[in-house]
Amino acid sequence: MCGPLILNTAPPPRLRLRRPHFTAALPVCVALVCAACAAGAPPGGVRPSAPSLADIASLETRVAEHPDDAQLTLSLAKAYYAADRFADARRVLDVVLRAQPANAEARGYLGFAYEGLTQYDSARAVYTQLLATRPGKSVQRLLSGRLTLLTHKQLQLAARQAIARESLLARTPPGANTVAVMPFHYIGSDSSYRPLERGLAALVLTDLSRVHDLKLVERDRLQVLLDELALAGTGLVDPATGARSGRLVQAAQVVQGQFDLGAATELRLDATVVRAADAHVTATGSQADRLQALFEVEKAVVLQLLTKLGITLTPAERVAISERPTRDIQAFLLYSRGLEAQDRGDFGAAARAFGSAAQRDPGFGAAARQAAASQAARSASTTPPSDLAAAAGAGGGSGAGRSPATQATLLTAINGAVPTGASRLQGVGTPGAPAQPPTDPNRICEGASCDGPARAALIGTVFIILKRP
Amino acid sequence: MRHPSLPAAALAAAVCSGSLAAQGSDVLYARVEALSGWELRGYSFDQGIGAKTVAQWNIPVVVVAPLGRRVSVDLTTHYASGHFESYSGSPETLSGFTDTEVRFLYTVRRDRLIGSLSFNLPTGRHTVSTSEFQVAGAVGANYLSFPIANFGTGVGVAGGVAYARQAGAWNLGVSGSLRYLSSYTPFSDDTVSYTPGWEGRVRAGADRLLGARSRLLLGLTMSTFSTDTYSGSSAFVAGWYAPGTRFVSELAFVRVIGRATLTVSAWDFYRLAGLTSTGPNSESKENVFDGELRLTYPVAARLELEPMLGFRQWSPADYRGGRLKSGGLVARARLSDRLSATLAGRYDAGWIYARGSGFAPLRGYGTSLLLRYER
Numbered sequence: 001m002c003g004p005l006i007l008n009t010a011p012p013p014r015l016r017l018r019r020p021h022f023t024a025a026l027p028v029c030v031a032l033v034c035a036a037c038a039a040g041a042p043p044g045g046v047r048p049s050a051p052s053l054a055d056i057a058s059l060e061t062r063v064a065e066h067p068d069d070a071q072l073t074l075s076l077a078k079a080y081y082a083a084d085r086f087a088d089a090r091r092v093l094d095v096v097l098r099a100q101p102a103n104a105e106a107r108g109y110l111g112f113a114y115e116g117l118t119q120y121d122s123a124r125a126v127y128t129q130l131l132a133t134r135p136g137k138s139v140q141r142l143l144s145g146r147l148t149l150l151t152h153k154q155l156q157l158a159a160r161q162a163i164a165r166e167s168l169l170a171r172t173p174p175g176a177n178t179v180a181v182m183p184f185h186y187i188g189s190d191s192s193y194r195p196l197e198r199g200l201a202a203l204v205l206t207d208l209s210r211v212h213d214l215k216l217v218e219r220d221r222l223q224v225l226l227d228e229l230a231l232a233g234t235g236l237v238d239p240a241t242g243a244r245s246g247r248l249v250q251a252a253q254v255v256q257g258q259f260d261l262g263a264a265t266e267l268r269l270d271a272t273v274v275r276a277a278d279a280h281v282t283a284t285g286s287q288a289d290r291l292q293a294l295f296e297v298e299k300a301v302v303l304q305l306l307t308k309l310g311i312t313l314t315p316a317e318r319v320a321i322s323e324r325p326t327r328d329i330q331a332f333l334l335y336s337r338g339l340e341a342q343d344r345g346d347f348g349a350a351a352r353a354f355g356s357a358a359q360r361d362p363g364f365g366a367a368a369r370q371a372a373a374s375q376a377a378r379s380a381s382t383t384p385p386s387d388l389a390a391a392a393g394a395g396g397g398s399g400a401g402r403s404p405a406t407q408a409t410l411l412t413a414i415n416g417a418v419p420t421g422a423s424r425l426q427g428v429g430t431p432g433a434p435a436q437p438p439t440d441p442n443r444i445c446e447g448a449s450c451d452g453p454a455r456a457a458l459i460g461t462v463f464i465i466l467k468r469p
Numbered sequence: 470m471r472h473p474s475l476p477a478a479a480l481a482a483a484v485c486s487g488s489l490a491a492q493g494s495d496v497l498y499a500r501v502e503a504l505s506g507w508e509l510r511g512y513s514f515d516q517g518i519g520a521k522t523v524a525q526w527n528i529p530v531v532v533v534a535p536l537g538r539r540v541s542v543d544l545t546t547h548y549a550s551g552h553f554e555s556y557s558g559s560p561e562t563l564s565g566f567t568d569t570e571v572r573f574l575y576t577v578r579r580d581r582l583i584g585s586l587s588f589n590l591p592t593g594r595h596t597v598s599t600s601e602f603q604v605a606g607a608v609g610a611n612y613l614s615f616p617i618a619n620f621g622t623g624v625g626v627a628g629g630v631a632y633a634r635q636a637g638a639w640n641l642g643v644s645g646s647l648r649y650l651s652s653y654t655p656f657s658d659d660t661v662s663y664t665p666g667w668e669g670r671v672r673a674g675a676d677r678l679l680g681a682r683s684r685l686l687l688g689l690t691m692s693t694f695s696t697d698t699y700s701g702s703s704a705f706v707a708g709w710y711a712p713g714t715r716f717v718s719e720l721a722f723v724r725v726i727g728r729a730t731l732t733v734s735a736w737d738f739y740r741l742a743g744l745t746s747t748g749p750n751s752e753s754k755e756n757v758f759d760g761e762l763r764l765t766y767p768v769a770a771r772l773e774l775e776p777m778l779g780f781r782q783w784s785p786a787d788y789r790g791g792r793l794k795s796g797g798l799v800a801r802a803r804l805s806d807r808l809s810a811t812l813a814g815r816y817d818a819g820w821i822y823a824r825g826s827g828f829a830p831l832r833g834y835g836t837s838l839l840l841r842y843e844r
Contacts, residue, residue, distance in 0.1 A: 088780045124797065289844075296500065308770050312728035315684035328577075406580045406640050409499050409676055410633035413642030416672035416690050418629040419572045421531040421545030425504055425841060434763045435779075437736035438715045442609030442619045443665050443697065444655055 051079040061168045063092075070079035070099045074106055081109055086116030104130060111146075120244040121156040142370075145380030148373055155224040159237045162248045163228060172250070174276055180217035181205040182242055183226070184269070185258040192333075193261055198223070198343065199336025200269065200298060203325070204255055210320035211311060223343050225249060239272070246276030253282065255305065265291040271301050273309060279353065294332065295324045319408075326367070331360040335367045342374060343352035347381070350374035495579040496541040504531040506811075508616050516556055517829030518734035518821060523607040525551040525615050528566075529839070539576045544569065546592060549617045551604040563604035568593040568621050585629040589650065594651070595620025596657050611738055611757050611789050612783035612821070612835070623653035629670075642674040648743040652700075666695030666712070674719075682726075688719035713741030713753060737748065742786075752824075755785040765801075775799035786824065793819035793833065811839045 023245065023362075059076040066072055072097050078090035090113040096106040107130055114123035124147065131143050181204050183197040202219055209216045225248055239256075246254035257271030266288060273283040285304030287297045299321060313321070326332055338353035354371035358364055415423035419439035470769035511524030527549035535541045550564035572587035597605060597620070608615040629646030653666035674688040694712040721734040735758070742754035758781065765775040797815030804810055817833030 057613050198609055241651075246540070254566070279662075293500070307767070310728070310767075312725055312730070312767065314682040314725040315723055316678045316680075316682070320680070406635055407497065407632040409640040409674060410569065410580060410583060410631055411644040412674055412676075412686075412688065413631035413633055413672060414583055414585055414629060415499070415643035416674065417631060417644035417646040417670050417689060418572060418587050418627050418648075419503070420543055420572045420587065421529060421547075422533050422543035422572065424529070424531060425502055425533065433757060435736065437719060437738055437759070438611045438618060438757075439717075440618055441611075441692075441715070443622070443650075443712065444663055445606045445609035 019281070019291055046124045051082055055079060056083060061356065068099070070096050070103065070106075073099075074103070074109075077106065077109055077113075077274075081113055081116070084116065086113045090117065104133065104135070115150065115153070120150055120157065122152075124150055127298050131368050141376040144373065145376030145378070148347075148377035149380055151220070152224070155218075155221050156228065158221070159225040159228040159248075162225065166248060174247070174250045174252040175215055176252060177213055178215045178217060178253070179252045179273075180222050180246050180276075181208065181219065182222065182245060182254060182256035182257070184271070187258050188261045190261065193396040194257065195333060195336035195340045196294075197336075198339040198360055199332060200259060202339060203295070203298050204271070204302055206325075207299065207321045208255070208306075210317050211306065211313065212317065213311060217251050219339075220343065227343070239274040239281055242272075242274040243276045243279035246274065248361075251276055257301075259283075261291060267291045267294055267297055269297050269301050271305060273305055292329055294329055295327075326361045326364040328361040328364070331357040331364050331367065334360065335364065335370070338367070338370055338374065342370070347374045347378035351378055470795075479779070490735075493701045494574040495539050496535045496537075497574055497576065497583060498533040498541040498543065499535050501534045501844040502532070503842045504839060505529055506837060508835075508837040508839070509807040510615050510833070511552075512817070512831050512833045514615060514821065514829045514831045516824055519555050519557060519729075519826065520607065520829070521556050523551075523553050523604075523613070523615075524547060525608050525617060527617050529616075536573070541574045543572050543574075545572075547617055548572070549620065551608045551609045551615075551617075551620070553604040558603075561600050561604050563594060563597060563620060565594040565620065566592045567619065568595070568625075569816065581634060582632050583630070585627070585631070585646070587627045587629070589622065589625030589627075591621060591624050593619070595621030595623060595653050596655060598657050599659070600793055602656065611740075611755065612781070612793075613760075614757075623651040625650040625669075639675050639677045643672065644674075644782065645671040652665075662700040664698045664700070666697050668695075669693050670794045673748075673824045679722075683722065683724040686719070686721040688717075690717040690719075692717075708746035710746070710750070711744040713743045715740045728767055732761070732763040732765070734763075735760040751786050755783065755790070757784075758782045763799075771803040773801040775801060779815075779817075781819075783821075788822070788824060790823060791819060791821040791831075793817045793831075795833070797835070806825040807843050809843075811837070811841070813837045813839075 046087070048336045056076070056079050059072070059079055063069070063073050063076050073092055076094040076214075077089045080086075080092060090110060093106050093110045093113060097110065100106065105120060107126055111123045111126035111130070114120070114126060127143050127147050129148070131140060134140075135143070178441065181201045184200045184204075186194050186197050198219075198271060205216055205219050208214050222245065225245060229245070242254040242256040252275070254274045254276055255271055256274060257269065259267065259269045261267055267290065268288040270286045271284070272281050274280070275282050285301035285308070287300040287304070289297045302321060320368070326335075334353050334357035338350045338357065341347070341349035341353055351371050351374035354367050354374055357367035360373050361367070416439075423439075473791045505528065507526065509524070509526040511522065513522045514520045520694065527547045529541070529547050531545045533541060533543040542564055546569040547567040548565070549567055550562065552560065552562050554560040563578045569590040570587060571590065572585060575584045575586075576582075577584055594601075596607075599812065604622050607613075608620075609618050611618075623673045625648060628647035629644060629647050631642060631644035633640060633642040635641070644668070648668040648670070650665040650668075652662050655663045670690060670692045672688065672690040674686070676684065676686040677833070679685050692715040694714075697710045697712065699710075700710050716739045717736060718739075719734075719736045721732065724731045737759075738755075738757040740751075740753065740755050741748045759779065760781075761777055761779045763775050763777040765773050775798065777795070777797045779793070779797070781791075781795070782789070783791035783795040785800040795815055797813060799811060799813040802810045802812075813836065815833075817830075817835075819833075820828065820830045822828040
């Protein structure tokens with residue numbers, strides 16, 4: 001959630017798991033859950049009552065009497081936090097952590113205090129530090145989920161700030177080659193395909209992120225902005241809307257478009273690239289095919305856009321773009337539903353949709369990772385730590401949806417062993433196709449030694465070999 | 470014999486199979502694609518070896534289509550016309566359909582293991598007169614590498630398997646096949662019967678990215694054959710021929726430089742001497758080396774130009790038999806989202822020498838317009 005949403009097929013780096021450090025992990029769990037409850041974030045959690053002023057005064061007195069008692073000081077910090085006195089909580093937690101830098105419970109509370117103060121970057125740093133201590137698996141999930149929720153908050157804050165500073169941003173030059181991808185507008189009538197608005201955007205964004213020369217705006221960052229502008233789902237795909245959105249996220253160019261599913265599930269995808277500065281359309285792409293060829297359609301449009309933008313792809317980029325996250329369209333539709341639920345903050349529904357997608361295609365790594373992330377986010381906001389261990393396993397998949405690299409190798413291998421004219425397809429319309437050696441020998445000619453015009457001139461050779469002596 | 474209806478029937482079957490393209494396909498050719506157009510290749514020789522001109526044009530028809538979730542089919546045939554003229558004899562022309570190859574690819578495991586079963590349908594001109602055989606022989610030269618080296622053989626079937634996997638940064642592929650061709654009568658004016666031996670082929674290939682902008686491809690193919698036999702007739706004696714083992718090595722390096730794509734590729738064809746019933750046929754030993762340099766540059770949104778330089782060295786037996794230096798230009802255009810065209814032209818200059826026959830400078834030319842359709 002913290003970078004461009006990449007539907008790559010490689011499994012995520014595996015965390016090295018260690019035996020849970022109960023002395024550190026348990027207090028962190030307790031701290032996180034209690035703090036979340038106190039912050040009012042978890043609708044399903046047990047919400048403790050806020051301490052009274054008398055309670056806090058009593059604790060302050062005792063801490064003054066025993067300034068070296070870290071546990072007592074921590075109790076005061078908890079009380080401050082529960083009373084929404086986040087600045088006081090942070091000040092006291094600093095004291096605790098100076099005395100006990102390894103106190104994970106105090107560090108957990110510090111993160112929540114920063115969140116209360118809307119100092120999200122500091123909160124993120126605290127949670128990241130905690131993750132770096134390699135706590136138990138369940139705590140890792142809890143922290144990851146908390147980071148997901150934090151990202152959503154940060155994006156909302158950034159979107160509101162951007163809207164407030166819109167006139168200023170309009171005069172600020174965007175980052176060079178920065179591209180944002182708007183959700184694609186669905187103009188059909190069957191609402192079951194509407195989630196593809198987000199799924200297709202995620203696909204396009206993933207493919208464009210393979211291009212080294214481009215910088216991509218995170219999908220959820222743009223989505224939160226559109227939600228704040230109340231533009232999501234309005235069907236506005238005109239260049240002016242795209243350009244405005246692009247300026248707000250500091251993108252130089254915005255990809256937007258629409259798709260339709262006509263008769264016999266014929267998919268048509270139209271996309272444009274709009275220059276954010278002046279809403280000028282700089283490139284268009286369009287492709288239609290059956291729904292089952294959704295990925296081919298999307299990739300064809302992406303390649304058209306890149307070509308028209310004058311971008312020459314490296315072999316590595318071309319290979320990366322040709323990768324498909326899955327071959328199962330239903331799995332991808334479920335994945336798109338997950339994105340939709342995730343965007344509206346319904347992490348439970350998102351986890352279910354992503355999980356179903358991963359179940360349909362175990363090789364759909366992105367779905368598995370998103371299922372894990374959404375489950376973690378849901379757990380972080382609703383589930384007691386004791387239940388977290390039973391939560392969905394970590395992401396990753398048994399393998400990629402499709403590996404065009406080995407696919408091309410396989411194609412070359414079979415064409416080398418059983419050559420046919422089909423191998424010529426690779427040489428037409430494809431730059432850089434190497435020259436092909438002779439693959440289909442003229443056997444009788446060789447046997448007759450008529451190989452080449454010089455020997456053809458000696459056509460009598462055939463008789464020399466075969467004729468009766 | 471000609472069987473003009475067979476290519477049409479097979480073509481129709483392949484195209485119709487496209488409609489059966491399955492959901493969630495695992496096949497290598499997941500879309501219907503077709504290739505056709507017109508190709509011309511020719512050489513003219515100065516006096517010295519007897520041959521004056523050799524030329525060939527052909528219309529290729531290639532169709533690939535998915536056939537369900539795991540199977541794809543591809544079909545290839547050509548209509549070809551070859552022409553041979555010597556300084557002494559009368560010109561000869563050989564025209565007609567070539568054999569039709571229908572290949573089924575079955576995906577055992579996606580992107581990892583596939584099996585192949587292909588059939589050679591004898592729709593081509595495998596029975597020709599001995600004078601027409603001059604044309605067939607001339608275009609069969611590995612040195613000159615005509616697009617159609619073979620006008621026709623007998624019924625054939627080949628089974629193959631290919632396996633690919635990643636090993637670190639490398640993609641590795643190995644494959645093998647076994648091919649059987651039935652006997653046929655090569656000459657219309659004689660009753661000699663030719664039975665080609667089995668052909669076994671193994672190939673190993675590897676490719677990898679070098680940095681982000683380059684790609685390296687390597688390949689080595691070995692073909693070995695069992696003995697061909699000729700049954701006797703009134704004019705020919707019964708005999709046999711054991712073809713020499715062939716080795717084809719390939720190398721390609723592709724690098725993107727700015728908006729251009731540079732391709733350096735080379736292949737080497739090496740054939741050991743064959744053995745006939747009357748003794749070793751040392752002249753059938755040969756080596757052909759070919760190197761090419763191509764630079765592809767997009768000049769417009771839908772148009773790429775690709776100048777090329779080439780070099781080829783032919784070494785039959787143990788001497789230098791020919792050398793070609795080539796230059797050409799390819800224009801590649803995307804006419805629509807589904808249709809692309811390649812227009813190519815090339816010119817070659819070099820020489821040929823055959824022991825016991827003579828030496829002759831030669832000039833080559835080639836042009837082609839190929840259309841590729843993707844559904």
